[in-house]
Amino acid sequence: MSRFDPTLRDEIIAAIPNLRAFAISLSGSVDRADDLVQETLLRAFANISSFRPGTNLPAWLFTILRNLFRSEYRKRRREVPDSDGAFAATLTSNPDQNTHLDFEDFRAALEQLPSDQREALVLVGASGFSYEEAADICQCAVGTIKSRVNRARKRLGEMLALDDASDFGPDKTTRAVLAAERT
Amino acid sequence: MSGKKLMSDDHSESASAAAGGLSSHHEGGKETVLGSDIQAKIGQHLRAMYDDVVRQGVPDRFMDLLSKLDKADPTSGEGGGRK
Numbered sequence: 001m002s003r004f005d006p007t008l009r010d011e012i013i014a015a016i017p018n019l020r021a022f023a024i025s026l027s028g029s030v031d032r033a034d035d036l037v038q039e040t041l042l043r044a045f046a047n048i049s050s051f052r053p054g055t056n057l058p059a060w061l062f063t064i065l066r067n068l069f070r071s072e073y074r075k076r077r078r079e080v081p082d083s084d085g086a087f088a089a090t091l092t093s094n095p096d097q098n099t100h101l102d103f104e105d106f107r108a109a110l111e112q113l114p115s116d117q118r119e120a121l122v123l124v125g126a127s128g129f130s131y132e133e134a135a136d137i138c139q140c141a142v143g144t145i146k147s148r149v150n151r152a153r154k155r156l157g158e159m160l161a162l163d164d165a166s167d168f169g170p171d172k173t174t175r176a177v178l179a180a181e182r183t
Numbered sequence: 184m185s186g187k188k189l190m191s192d193d194h195s196e197s198a199s200a201a202a203g204g205l206s207s208h209h210e211g212g213k214e215t216v217l218g219s220d221i222q223a224k225i226g227q228h229l230r231a232m233y234d235d236v237v238r239q240g241v242p243d244r245f246m247d248l249l250s251k252l253d254k255a256d257p258t259s260g261e262g263g264g265r266k
Binding site (some may be wrong): 021075107161 | 221222224225232234236239241245249255
């Protein structure tokens, strides 16, 4: 006999893959992401009575996960940023070579974004939350989310525009230009 | 946000200067198109990256955890509900 409402339980299970993807984008590490998801599930079930049925369950779970990450972050800071990128480690499918290179550029660029911009972009651009839902999850104003997403897109656009230029020239030169720009 | 807005900030000047330095194919007039192309690409890559994790489904450790939580009887402590 289940302790939990089976429908709610199934909905929580259904949210796990998304929680993992979000956690990886936050923490930069698959192992830490899975620990975060585990902790989120424990909290969610321990506090299940505070969830109001009919409200947005995924948003509730994302909020728990993000709060856990933030409080842990304040304690430990972000550990050794995974230089090869956590998402790369999770890649199961290998797209063709060109797409793969593009993908690598993108991943590297994403890792360089400030964390508040990255999380806003992921919530809106990948998790499929509305700006309003993302604002609830991040406990900030809708306008703040919009501006974070815009800044994230602009910054990525700038970084990838430079990478695109490298299709016509030596890659090392682009990197040198990139590096020089940052100084 | 539109592609035009994207390119209207002060960074775009140095970005296009850098691109121009590497290639004569990039001329000022193409910037807006390039910007929206790149924005579309950003969206695709972001979702592809995310969905790749989502497609992995629910790892066993979480199903194990859930069945443990489910069986645990709250009145007799953790793991007490073993049957």
